[in-house]
Amino acid sequence: MKRELKKIDLPPPKPFSLSTMVGYFVILVLIALSYWSGIAVEFSLSRLIEGLPYMADFLSRMWPPDLTVLDRVWKETLLTVQLAWVATVISLFLSLPVGFLAASNVFESKALRSAVIFFLNADRAIDALIVALFFVSAVGLGPFPGTLALAIHSVGMLGKLFADAIEAIDRGPVEALESAGAGKLATIRWAIWPQVAPHFISFFLFRFELNIRVAVVLGLVGAGGIGFLLTQYMRLFQYQKLATVVLVILVLVMVVDFFSARLRKAVL
C-alpha cells in the first residue's frame, strides 16, 4: 500500500532527464558505428543498382531449369541427406554421455562438469566449416571429413539441450529410486531417462533438420553432395542445371521442415 502511494506522489518526469540524454547518445553512437562499418564493407547503393541488370540476366539464364540432370541431382541430394544423418546419429551418441555429465543434478563431480561445459561452449562457438577444415587436413577432402565435422559441431548444441532437459526434470522419481536402493545407472535409466527421452528425440530431429542445411553448405567447400554439384555447375556457367539444383534444395528443405515439425509434435 505504502509503495503505491509513493508512486503517485512522484513528480512528472522532466522532458530532458539524464536517461533520455543517454538514450539519444546511444542512438548517435549506433548510427556512427553503422556508417563506419558500411564504409569498411564498401557498401554502395549505386553499385547495387548498376548490378541489377546482371542479376536479371543471371536469373533469366537459369530459366527454364534443365530437368534432364534430375537423376544426378537426386543422387547428390541423397548423399547430402546421408551425410547429415550419419553426422547427427554420431553426435547423438556423443551428446548422451556429454549431456548427463554437463547436467548439474546427475553427477557430483564439479570439475568434470565444468570441463564438459567448457567444451560445449567452445564447440558451439566454432562453426561447422572451421571444424571441417580441421578434419580435411586430417583425412583429406570428401564427405567423410564433412560428416566428422558436422558430428562434432552438433554435440555443442545437442549436449547443451540434453543437459538443460535433464536439469528440468521432476526430482521426485530420482528420490524414489535412490530411496529404494537403486544405483546411479538404474536411477538414470528409470527416473531420468523416461522424463527426457521424448525431448531428446525432438532435439535430435531438430538438429538433423539443421544439419541438412549445413551439409549443403559443407558441399560447397568440398564435402560432396548437392552443395558440391552447385559449385560445379556454377563454375561451368551451366545456369539451367544450376536452377534445377536450387529448386531441389528448396524442395528438400521444405519437405524436411514439414516432416520434422510433425514428428516433433508427435513425440512431445
Add this chain to the structure above:
Amino acid sequence: MSIIAKNLSKTFDGGKTYALKNVNLTIQQGELIAIIGLSGAGKSTFLRAINGTNPAGTGDLQVLGVNVPQLKTSQLVGLRKQIGFIFQQFNLVKNLTVLQNVLVGRIAYAPLWRSLTGIYSQEDKSIAKKALDSVGLEGRYYDKARNLSGGQQQRVAIARALVQEPKIILADEPMASLDPKLSEVVIEMLENINRERNITVIVNIHVLSLAKKYAKRMIAFRKGEVVFDGPPSELTDEKVEAIYHVDKKAMDEL
C-alpha cells in the same frame, strides 16, 4: 532393535538453526509410530536421516544394526533396499506403467543387466503383481501411472515399498496430497502392513486426529528436538498446545 538414535543432531545453514537437535530415541522392530510437529520442526529431516538420503549429521544413528552416518554410498544401497519410503507427492515415474513403477522396488535385488533393461525375472514380476493386488490395483498393471488418481498413485507407491520386502517403511506426509477419505484409506493400509508383516512403520503426519487414532506411539518434534514421546493417550491438550504453539517472534518473521 530397529532404530536407535543417540545425540543425533543436524544443521543445514552452518550451525545456526538445528533441523535435529540431540535426538535420543529407541524404536523397536514392528512399532507403528506417528511423528508430529510444526512445519520445519525436523520431521522430514529425521526420516531422511534414517535411510541416509540426507547428508549425515553428528551423533549416532543405528538402523537395522548399522551406523548410518558412517556408511559409504555403496553401503547405503544395502541399507536402503530394506527401507521403503513413501512420499507426499507419490514420486512415481509418470510415463511408465504401474507395474514398472512397482518393479523399481525390486531394482536393488536384481542383477545390473536386469535393472537396466527392465527385463525382470518372473519371480520379481509376480511379487510386484501380488503387491498391486494387495493394495487393490489388480488389473491396472499396464496403465500409465499418470492416468491414475492421486489415491491410486499413492497405493502404487505403497506397493513399490512393499516389494522391497522391507523391515522399515518411512512415510513422509503420505496423505497430505489426498482428501480426508483417501487419507484414511492410506493410513489403514499402513496399519495393516505394520500388523500383518511386523514392519516398523514411521509416518510423518499433520492430521492429529488420524495420528491419534492409528498410532500406538507418537513422537513430536519442535525445532529439531523431541518434545513428546509416548502413547496417544498421554498427549493432553496442553502438550498439544506446547507442540504446536507458534510464538510471537516466529509469526513476525513470517
